[in-house]
Amino acid sequence: MPTATDTAPAIEVKAKPYEKLLTPEALQFLLHLHRKFNAERKQLLRQRKELQQKLDEGQLLNFREDTRSIRESDYTVAPIPEDLQDRRVEITGPVDRKMVINALNSGAKVFMADFEDASAPTWQNMMEGQQNLYDAIRRQVDFTAPNGKTYALKKETATLTVRPRGWHLEEKHVLVGEGGTAQEQISASLFDFGLFFFHNAAELLKRGSGPYFYLPKLESYEEAVLWNKVFVEAQDYLRIPQGSVKATVLIETIGAAFQMDEIIYALSNHMAGLNAGRWDYIFSLIKKFRKHKDFILPDRVQVGMSAPFMGAYAELLVKTCHKRGAHAIGGMSAFIPAKEEEVNQRAFEKVKKDKELEASRGYDGTWVAHPFLVDTAAEQISSRFSEGKTHQKDKRFEQVQVSQQDLLNTRIEGGKVTEAGLRTNINVGILYIEHWLGGTGAAALYNLMEDAATAEISRAQVWQWYHQGVKLDSGQLVSKDLIEAVIEEELQKIKIMLGKERFENGHFAEGKQLFRELVLSDEFEEFLTLKAYELLE
Numbered sequence: 232m233p234t235a236t237d238t239a240p241a242i243e244v245k246a247k248p249y250e251k252l253l254t255p256e257a258l259q260f261l262l263h264l265h266r267k268f269n270a271e272r273k274q275l276l277r278q279r280k281e282l283q284q285k286l287d288e289g290q291l292l293n294f295r296e297d298t299r300s301i302r303e304s305d306y307t308v309a310p311i312p313e314d315l316q317d318r319r320v321e322i323t324g325p326v327d328r329k330m331v332i333n334a335l336n337s338g339a340k341v342f343m344a345d346f347e348d349a350s351a352p353t354w355q356n357m358m359e360g361q362q363n364l365y366d367a368i369r370r371q372v373d374f375t376a377p378n379g380k381t382y383a384l385k386k387e388t389a390t391l392t393v394r395p396r397g398w399h400l401e402e403k404h405v406l407v408g409e410g411g412t413a414q415e416q417i418s419a420s421l422f423d424f425g426l427f428f429f430h431n432a433a434e435l436l437k438r439g440s441g442p443y444f445y446l447p448k449l450e451s452y453e454e455a456v457l458w459n460k461v462f463v464e465a466q467d468y469l470r471i472p473q474g475s476v477k478a479t480v481l482i483e484t485i486g487a488a489f490q491m492d493e494i495i496y497a498l499s500n501h502m503a504g505l506n507a508g509r510w511d512y513i514f515s516l517i518k519k520f521r522k523h524k525d526f527i528l529p530d531r532v533q534v535g536m537s538a539p540f541m542g543a544y545a546e547l548l549v550k551t552c553h554k555r556g557a558h559a560i561g562g563m564s565a566f567i568p569a570k571e572e573e574v575n576q577r578a579f580e581k582v583k584k585d586k587e588l589e590a591s592r593g594y595d596g597t598w599v600a601h602p603f604l605v606d607t608a609a610e611q612i613s614s615r616f617s618e619g620k621t622h623q624k625d626k627r628f629e630q631v632q633v634s635q636q637d638l639l640n641t642r643i644e645g646g647k648v649t650e651a652g653l654r655t656n657i658n659v660g661i662l663y664i665e666h667w668l669g670g671t672g673a674a675a676l677y678n679l680m681e682d683a684a685t686a687e688i689s690r691a692q693v694w695q696w697y698h699q700g701v702k703l704d705s706g707q708l709v710s711k712d713l714i715e716a717v718i719e720e721e722l723q724k725i726k727i728m729l730g731k732e733r734f735e736n737g738h739f740a741e742g743k744q745l746f747r748e749l750v751l752s753d754e755f756e757e758f759l760t761l762k763a764y765e766l767l768e
Contacts, residue, residue, distance in 0.1 A: 243414065246354045246404040252361055252426060260429045263468060264421045265407050268461055272398055272418055275454050279399075282450075282486070287522045293635045294489050298452060302492045307556040308502040309474055314390045314440050315341075315503050317621035318558055318596035320609045322389065324680075325350045325673050326360025328374045328382075331367050335388040337602035338609075342389040346423045347396045347447050348511070348683040350672040352760075353767050354404045361426055364393065368431050368438070390440060392479065395423030397448035398457075399758060424461065432471050442471075443503065444478045448511070450486040452493035462501050476501045479560060483508025483684075484515040488544050488638055491551045504558030504595070507548050509536065510684035516540065516641070517691040521755050524699055526641055530652025531688050533643060536562070536588060543637035549593040550628040558622060561589035561597035561612070565679045568603050574678055579607055586611035595622035600673075600680035647704040648696060657714070657746070658721040660689035664759070665742035668766055683760055690759055693750040711751060718743060741766055 242262040244253055286292070294302070322339040324330045326346060334342040344364055350356055366372040367384065368391065374382040396402075396419035405422060406414035424444065432442040446458055462476040480487075480494055482505050487494060495502050513534055520526035528534050536545060545561075552559040564585060566578035582604055589597050590612050597612050599605055616623060659676060663686035666674035674681050695701070696709040707713065722743060726734040745763060749756055756762055 241408065242417070243406045243408070244404060245406060247358070249358045249362070252358060252365070252430065257426060257429045260465075260468060261405070261417065261422060261425045262407060264425050264461065264465070265417050266409075267464060268421060268457065269407075269415075269418055271457055271460075272420070275451070275457060276399060278453070279450055283519070286519055289523075291635070291639065292485060292489050292519070295452075295493070298490070298493045301496045304496075306496060306499060308495065309500045311503055311556075311558070312441055312477060315443065315477060315558070318504070318560060319612045319616075319621070320605050321392075321560060321596055321598050322602065322605065323349060323394075323563070323598055323600065326356070326363055328359070328363045328372065329376065331363045332372055332374060332382040332384060333602065335367060335391070336385045337389060338605045339389045339599070339602070340596070341392055343392045343394055343445050343598075345394045345445075345672075345682075347394050348672065351667045351670045351767065352396065352400070352402075352419070352672075352764065353670050355768075356670060356672075357402070357423070361423075361430075364391070364427060365430055367391070368434055390443065391435075392443040392445050393423075393427050394445035394447055394481075395420050395427075398454060399448065400760070400764070403764070421461065425465070428465050428476075429469065432465075432469060432475065436471070436475060441475050441477060444476065445506070446478050446480045447508075448484060449480055449482075449494060450484045452490045452497055455480065455494040455497035459498050459501060462498075474500050477503040479504045479506055479558070481506045481508040481511070482544070482548055483511035485512065485519050485638070486515070488512070488547070489635075491548060492555070495551065495555050495557055499555070502555075502557050504560055505548050505552050506560040506598070507545055507562045507594075508684070509541065509562035510682075510688060512541075512544065514684060514687040514691055517688065517695055518755065518757070521691070521695050521698070526639075527648075527695060527699055527701060528641060528692065529643055529646030529648055531656065531685075531692060532652065533646050536585065538643050539640035540638055543633045543640065545589075546592055546628070546631045547633040547638070550631045550633075552595075553593065553624050553627050556624065558595045558624065559593060561586070561594040563598040563600060564604055564608060565600045565681070565685075566604060567601045567675055567678060567680050569678045575603075578678065579604075582607050583611055587614065590615040590623075593623050593626050593628055595624060648701055648709070649704050650707070653693065653696070653703065653709065653713075654717055654721055656689035656693050657717050658725065660686050660693070661718070661721065661739070661742045661746045662725060663689075664745055664763060665738045667760075667763055668738035668741055668745075670767075687759055690746060690749045691755075694752075694755055697750060714750060715747075718747060 320339045321341040322334045322337050323343040326344045400419035401416035402419045402422045403416050405417040408414035549559040564582045586608050701709050
């Protein structure tokens with residue numbers, strides 16, 4: 232194992248070693264990335280806090296004057312590989328072995344293997360996920376379930392992309408110290424990216440694909456610049472041809488929405504496209520403007536893609552991508568099959584309507600959470616493609632003009648904050664946190680596949696409604712007493728729904744306590760996963 236001195240390990244694994252993956256050479260590579268980029272990562276996180284302070288004092292976001300020259304320039308992205316040209320349907324999910332096989336076999340064009348919002352970052356989940364992807368790339372990922380059912384890859388599979396954890400997260404099981412100095416946790420982003428890249432970049436290129444990534448939670452041009460530096464350094468270190476890495480950036484923060492052009496520019500040699508990460512985007516808007524009374528949203532079920540600020544963001548993303556030769560990928564359809572056919576039919580109709588809207592706005596692809604939606608989504612998203620085309624990048628949408636006011640227009644006709652909305656937020660928030668603490672990052676709740684993003688919306692709304700003194704449409708104040716009462720009532724409903732044994736053997740006590748702290752604390756916690764991670768093994 233690499234060391235800084237004879238007595239102080241430079242990088243140390245404080246958990247099961249997974250020696251086939253965490254080889255001395257792989258650890259040396261991770262150490263190299265940490266030493267070169269962690270200080271800059273921390274500085275960018277400090278800049279996030281500085282901006283938040285300004286927003287809390289009343290400042291609004293806007294397009295940057297210091298990067299106007301980028302927006303007005305004529306650059307285009309580097310050529311995009313053939314296996315990323317047709318992205319009409321992408322399926323996403325966690326990195327457990329069964330999910331990896333089913334997603335690659337789903338008929339979707341792309342599978343985004345998710346180490347972030349769809350995975351609870353236990354050490355076992357993260358490391359076994361890396362092993363599962365290592366095996367899938369080499370087509371040695373066959374799996375037999377406890378019930379005897381076998382799973383194996385088909386001849387034709389989806390193109391693999393990987394989403395590492397965001398810049399704000401750290402991996403507590405890998406510590407880095409410099410010659411006797413205090414050890415610090417390695418960046419989870421650098422760990423997830425670095426370990427996958429080290430083992431698989433050359434193998435993917437040999438097999439006619441490449442190391443493709445989804446980048447989450449970026450908030451600024453500078454954060455994209457840092458990722459680009461990481462890509463360049465990693466390719467040089469392992470003698471991988473420059474430009475082999477291709478990244479799709481999730482535009483899932485309100486800050487990134489004002490800097491889409493700049494983000495594409497920063498990554499232009501490694502850019503594949505942008506994705507409209509709609510649920511995290513709603514969460515980000517609530518979080519950033521949590522102290523602004525003008526940015527109080529109604530029940531989350533009323534906040535769809537027809538809302539003014541969501542429509543503006545969706546249209547600007549397509550226009551920006553197509554101008555630069557990048558793909559525009561639409562948002563998630565989170566429906567999963569139900570036992571009732573009537574429920575499934577309603578889901579199909581909603582998906583059709585949603586994907587037809589995305590197609591009309593010019594999107595080149597879209598996301599689903601379950602294979603049963605792949606064909607429906609593909610049919611709708613392809614309906615606007617020109618004959619023989621696998622995308623709509625030839626459509627420029629020059630008529631689309633989006634202003635600061637458009638991106639910040641949160642007025643929703645008929646929008647209300649209701650008791651039902653409050654109850655849904657509390658119920659889903661606690662249920663999701665309980666699943667997450669049990670090691671499940673993608674939880675099937677009420678015929679939807681919920682991940683961390685929807686839980687973030689739930690707790691962020693309750694925090695804002697409470698701290699801004701919002702009243703329900705009935706006139707009742709969202710008070711501490713009301714929140715406490717609804718928490719207890721919803722927990723009883725959950726207990727009845729799941730049964731006493733499942734309830735008492737679960738993580739509901741911890742889930743309740745964490746949710747309560749998140750919504751009632753004076754200070755807004757930036758990410759619920761930061762607090763929850765302290766409770767994970």
